[in-house]
Amino acid sequence: MVEATASHPVHDRLSINRLGLWLFIISDSFLFAALLSSRFFLQGVHRPAELNQPLGLVISIILVASSLTAYRSEMAAAHGDQRGFRNNILMTIGLGLLFIIGVGVEWREAFTHFPPSTGFGTIFFTLTGVHASHVLSGLILLGIVLFLGRKGRFTSGSYWGVEGAVKYWHFVDVAWVFIYPTLYLVS
Amino acid sequence: MNRHALIVLLLWLLLAVVGEFLVVRLAPGMFPVVAAEEGEIVDNAFTFLMILAVPVLAFVLATLLYSLASFRSRGTPSQDGPPIHTNRPVLFVWFLATIGLTALMIVHPGITGMRELADRADREPDLVVKVETMRFGWRITYPEQKINTFQELVLPVGKHVRFEVTSLDVLHAFWVPAFRMKIDAVPGMVTTVHATPNRTGGFQNDPNFRLQCAELCGIGHSVMQVPVRVVEQKEFDAWAAQQSKLARRSN
Amino acid sequence: MAAASGLKPILKGLSFALVGLLIGAGLGLLFTSLTNRPSTEPVIVLGYVFALLGWLLGVGLWDAWGREWVGLPVQGEAGHDWRRFFRFTTDHKIIGVQYLVTFVVVMLLAGIASVLMRVELMAPGKNILGPNEFNTTMSLHGIMMIAVAVATIIGGFANFLLPLMIGADDVAFPRINALSYWIIPPVAVLLLLTPFFGGFDSGWTAYPPLSVINAHGQLLFLLAFLTFGVSSILGGLNFLTTIIKLRAPGMTWGRLPIFVWSIFAAALISLTATQFVAYGLLMIILDRVVGMSFFRASEGGNPLLYEHIFWFYSHPAVYIMILPAFGIALEVLTHFSRKPLFAYKWVVGAFLGIVGLSFIVWAHHLYTSGMPNSLHIPFMVTTELISIPTGVVFLAALGTIWMGRLWLTTPMLFAIAFVFNFLIGGVTGIFLADVPTDIQLQDNYFVVAHFHYTIMGGEIFAIMAGLYYWFPKVTGRMYHEKLGKVHFWSMFLTYNVTFLAMFWAGIQGMNRRVADYIPDLAGINLFVSIASFFLAASFLILVYNLVRSWARGTVASASPWRARTLEWQTSSPPPLENFPHPPVVVGHPYDYGVPGSVHAAPAPVGGGSEDER
Numbered sequence A: 001m002v003e004a005t006a007s008h009p010v011h012d013r014l015s016i017n018r019l020g021l022w023l024f025i026i027s028d029s030f031l032f033a034a035l036l037s038s039r040f041f042l043q044g045v046h047r048p049a050e051l052n053q054p055l056g057l058v059i060s061i062i063l064v065a066s067s068l069t070a071y072r073s074e075m076a077a078a079h080g081d082q083r084g085f086r087n088n089i090l091m092t093i094g095l096g097l098l099f100i101i102g103v104g105v106e107w108r109e110a111f112t113h114f115p116p117s118t119g120f121g122t123i124f125f126t127l128t129g130v131h132a133s134h135v136l137s138g139l140i141l142l143g144i145v146l147f148l149g150r151k152g153r154f155t156s157g158s159y160w161g162v163e164g165a166v167k168y169w170h171f172v173d174v175a176w177v178f179i180y181p182t183l184y185l186v187s
Numbered sequence B: 001m002n003r004h005a006l007i008v009l010l011l012w013l014l015l016a017v018v019g020e021f022l023v024v025r026l027a028p029g030m031f032p033v034v035a036a037e038e039g040e041i042v043d044n045a046f047t048f049l050m051i052l053a054v055p056v057l058a059f060v061l062a063t064l065l066y067s068l069a070s071f072r073s074r075g076t077p078s079q080d081g082p083p084i085h086t087n088r089p090v091l092f093v094w095f096l097a098t099i100g101l102t103a104l105m106i107v108h109p110g111i112t113g114m115r116e117l118a119d120r121a122d123r124e125p126d127l128v129v130k131v132e133t134m135r136f137g138w139r140i141t142y143p144e145q146k147i148n149t150f151q152e153l154v155l156p157v158g159k160h161v162r163f164e165v166t167s168l169d170v171l172h173a174f175w176v177p178a179f180r181m182k183i184d185a186v187p188g189m190v191t192t193v194h195a196t197p198n199r200t201g202g203f204q205n206d207p208n209f210r211l212q213c214a215e216l217c218g219i220g221h222s223v224m225q226v227p228v229r230v231v232e233q234k235e236f237d238a239w240a241a242q243q244s245k246l247a248r249r250s251n
Numbered sequence C: 001m002a003a004a005s006g007l008k009p010i011l012k013g014l015s016f017a018l019v020g021l022l023i024g025a026g027l028g029l030l031f032t033s034l035t036n037r038p039s040t041e042p043v044i045v046l047g048y049v050f051a052l053l054g055w056l057l058g059v060g061l062w063d064a065w066g067r068e069w070v071g072l073p074v075q076g077e078a079g080h081d082w083r084r085f086f087r088f089t090t091d092h093k094i095i096g097v098q099y100l101v102t103f104v105v106v107m108l109l110a111g112i113a114s115v116l117m118r119v120e121l122m123a124p125g126k127n128i129l130g131p132n133e134f135n136t137t138m139s140l141h142g143i144m145m146i147a148v149a150v151a152t153i154i155g156g157f158a159n160f161l162l163p164l165m166i167g168a169d170d171v172a173f174p175r176i177n178a179l180s181y182w183i184i185p186p187v188a189v190l191l192l193l194t195p196f197f198g199g200f201d202s203g204w205t206a207y208p209p210l211s212v213i214n215a216h217g218q219l220l221f222l223l224a225f226l227t228f229g230v231s232s233i234l235g236g237l238n239f240l241t242t243i244i245k246l247r248a249p250g251m252t253w254g255r256l257p258i259f260v261w262s263i264f265a266a267a268l269i270s271l272t273a274t275q276f277v278a279y280g281l282l283m284i285i286l287d288r289v290v291g292m293s294f295f296r297a298s299e300g301g302n303p304l305l306y307e308h309i310f311w312f313y314s315h316p317a318v319y320i321m322i323l324p325a326f327g328i329a330l331e332v333l334t335h336f337s338r339k340p341l342f343a344y345k346w347v348v349g350a351f352l353g354i355v356g357l358s359f360i361v362w363a364h365h366l367y368t369s370g371m372p373n374s375l376h377i378p379f380m381v382t383t384e385l386i387s388i389p390t391g392v393v394f395l396a397a398l399g400t401i402w403m404g405r406l407w408l409t410t411p412m413l414f415a416i417a418f419v420f421n422f423l424i425g426g427v428t429g430i431f432l433a434d435v436p437t438d439i440q441l442q443d444n445y446f447v448v449a450h451f452h453y454t455i456m457g458g459e460i461f462a463i464m465a466g467l468y469y470w471f472p473k474v475t476g477r478m479y480h481e482k483l484g485k486v487h488f489w490s491m492f493l494t495y496n497v498t499f500l501a502m503f504w505a506g507i508q509g510m511n512r513r514v515a516d517y518i519p520d521l522a523g524i525n526l527f528v529s530i531a532s533f534f535l536a537a538s539f540l541i542l543v544y545n546l547v548r549s550w551a552r553g554t555v556a557s558a559s560p561w562r563a564r565t566l567e568w569q570t571s572s573p574p575p576l577e578n579f580p581h582p583p584v585v586v587g588h589p590y591d592y593g594v595p596g597s598v599h600a601a602p603a604p605v606g607g608g609s610e611d612e613r
């Protein structure tokens, strides 16, 4: 979302972009609200014993940790520290991929215990699936940011791309902070 | 008060009085035949809402018509109108009126009507009828009489009936126009609806005596209907006895 | 040759889409063979998703973003001839025209569907359509009209006019704006393809389990609606940002034209609520395509979940339709009464109040759905409360024309008719909001008449007012006033005859979504059908007037209505940058009759004086 229209007078591009991103996040939160409400509507607080609790906890910690590295990469970009920025982005991507792999393992087990055609499976696969697709799109954004960063597109004064991608990543993380307890903890 | 406002007031009163007169005169003949106590509650609520709607419609209409008649300019207006930005007393009265009307509508016929319906629903039913829907038919079971039929819904007059409705496939809706009662048939769920038929009659004489599907369910939706027959208790007993005899014979 | 080169972006989009379709369908086949689910549905879904991506990339996404990212030179703007209308351009005025023309066409198609329906309903028994064809025609009519109602004003009018009215040179995110338009053609294509995939017989509401088990056409419908939702969300985001960030100097919140406020309110809804319908549709797709159990009773699934989620969007959506219509109607009423908008601030408050309330009334569609009875009273109360803010809008309309100098041009006539029609639509909404009456009226032609009064009598009439009012601004030419008036009267009269009679049909017990009905209702249905044919014919006058006037109407001046808002302070049509000199706002837009008042000073020399009201 790097909007710049040369022929027009300069508006405060950065604050416009920021507002746009916040509005997008508000909008997307409604999707997660819908997801969460469907869990309680259909399954109440039912929670099968076969859920892999340790794995759930581990991937949650991984995702939270990735928010930290994402934050560090934004800070580095703000200070013009190109190496720190790239390393931290790379770490974030790595942790994100780990999370996705964790979800993959979780899915394999889930298929045997509560496949998508069962009541709980429907909820489980949908919630984790929609969230994972957000993680994937976040990874793609981070990848683009890394690619552009390699080409030196971001300076300490102009790094909206980094900031936008990182904010989105935080949002995806926060969404998981709501999904994790509704799937793994309530009962 | 200025002259314009006075005329509109009179016009409003005139329209409202004519409107109310029409409603009161025409309403009873407006509805198709009603054959259940619950249906009368519904029709009364409808009539009362019409009575409330008339002054609202009349006010807007009176103001519009009068403005069109007396404030129109022939061709392009050469000057602007008076710069009235707002008028607090008018706003105040308007708020008071709309809030009052809304409150009234919520209480009556809204809550009172629902209370009346709920009171009837709470009564011990004289007869329970189970209705299972499927594309595109009705399986109607009388558990007490141990009979079931796909052909028609027969009910004794004056008895309070509870219908327990469910669906075997998609959504349907149980609706008898003459009773004004409706409830969806939802797979995996039993929904209930009540009716106390208070007039005998049947589909042959009046097509509003029919059990009609009222929720889109596919190709056969419009023809998913069976006749309804409301009969005296004796006749009902005879019909039930005959049905169970038929059932036994075919077993 | 010129034509072919003008259509190049579209041809490119189509060929990319074809490639995408093949890739996606291949993946789909792979998926089905891996999972042993003998079904064509994954093939359709993946084929469509990739085709959509291909289409968007080909038609302009790549040129707009991708080239910049990989460091290729970005191509310049399109030229000035007709070809620019077939391009991925970022000029909000062109996008506005693209939206308007597209949706007028969609509306005509949906109108033809309604004519087919009315032919079938002229007499009981089968006339021209079998039951499945009828259901598909009805559902197509419904969803296409809903799309028209949701997107014509926000996508068309607001795109063209909103930046002009707030003195901006474009929207906040011009490329996203173009994207939200170019998502629309695939939606139309999908919907028009449904009849070739068995149609879909679930109405525009697509309640499961029916929508889980019926023909593949349903899947196309679901994908189309979902795609449309994306466009809506992006549009809402764009307009909110534009209004918040790009107002000209001096354009305070208290000086925004009421149309801008109405778009602000509607955009709030489309930004948020639309996510719910997206999820609702996704649930059905998942049930269909991968065999999940959202709606399978034996696994604890429950169709009521869909109904709640769907109406959590679709009720607010009716205010996405009607709020901008209020905006247009009040705008037109003010300028043609030559008086300030009555109780401006209260109207703004009412708009925001409607937005707030719209989120907590959805279950008034579910009184007979089998949801717990304890929910009836709360939802009845919230629903009926909406009449209070809506009443303020009516007061504003009446207060504005009161003592005015009414200039009865075609747009003004349509705006006044809007007040009348929407009054009937709104008041009959109360009959439906009331639980005892709704038990009988739900899924009945009374409902059909109610929403045609609110959407067609309300919003479409407002759209007509806007179409005539801004026609000179958009095209630079005047429409034919006499023909306009003929259109107005023929449409107004036939419209009311058609749909008033529908209330009667409903009271007599005609239920909706039926291809056939009891013979007792033959008379009223014949009457409605014949009236509706005259109504449809009245649109021919409109089409003729638009086409003729665009081609060779008299040239319009910058401000043929002598209206005060900013869009009239620039040439007709406006130049690419909108205002040769960026305007500075110094006063209220509606101060008609206030001596010496000015809304905007064209050339900013040291800023304007701030006379606060």
Ligand code: HEA
Binding pocket: B056, B060, B097, B098, B099, B101, B102, C205, C318, C319, C321, C322, C364, C365, C383, C384, C386, C387, C388, C390, C391, C392, C394, C422, C423, C425, C426, C427, C429, C430, C432, C433, C434, C438, C441, C442, C443, C447, C450, C451, C454, C455, C458, C459
């Ligand atoms: C633009 C679209 C639009 C608008 C604005 C409205 C506005 C309203 N609608 Fe409507 N409605 C639809 C479009 C719309 N509706 C559609 C499409 C459906 C059917 C969907 C489907 O099933 O396919 C529907 C269905 C529908 C139902 C469900 C019916 C059923 O299926 O059982 C209900 C029930 O409550 C309802 C109520 C209302 C109410 C109370 C309003 C209120 O907002 C109206 C408020 C306005 C007024 C009241 C008039 C002006 C006020 C005054 C002059 C003040 C004084 C008046 C009083 C105090 C009363 N509508």
Ligand code: HEA
Binding pocket: C107, C108, C109, C110, C111, C112, C114, C115, C117, C118, C138, C139, C141, C142, C143, C145, C146, C148, C149, C202, C203, C204, C205, C448, C452, C455, C456, C460, C511, C512, C513, C514, C515, C532, C533, C535, C536, C537, C539, C540
């Ligand atoms: C914007 C919203 C909108 C508009 C404008 C209309 C316009 C019309 N609608 Fe629509 N309608 C809906 C939205 C709308 N409808 C919705 C949402 C449904 C619910 C669907 C569902 O239940 O799922 C519905 C359902 C619906 C039904 C109920 C179907 C059923 O339940 O079985 C009927 C029945 O008569 C109907 C009729 C009409 C008619 C006659 C018009 C006319 O006003 C149309 C006017 C004609 C045109 C706009 C076409 C232009 C004219 C020409 C091109 C001229 C050429 C043709 C000839 C002269 C023959 N509509």
Ligand code: CUA
Binding pocket: B135, B136, B171, B172, B173, B213, B214, B215, B216, B217, B218, B220, B221, B222, B224
């Ligand atoms: Cu069964 Cu409609």
Ligand SMILES: [Cu+2]
Binding pocket: C314, C315, C318, C362, C364, C365
């Ligand atoms: Cu609603």
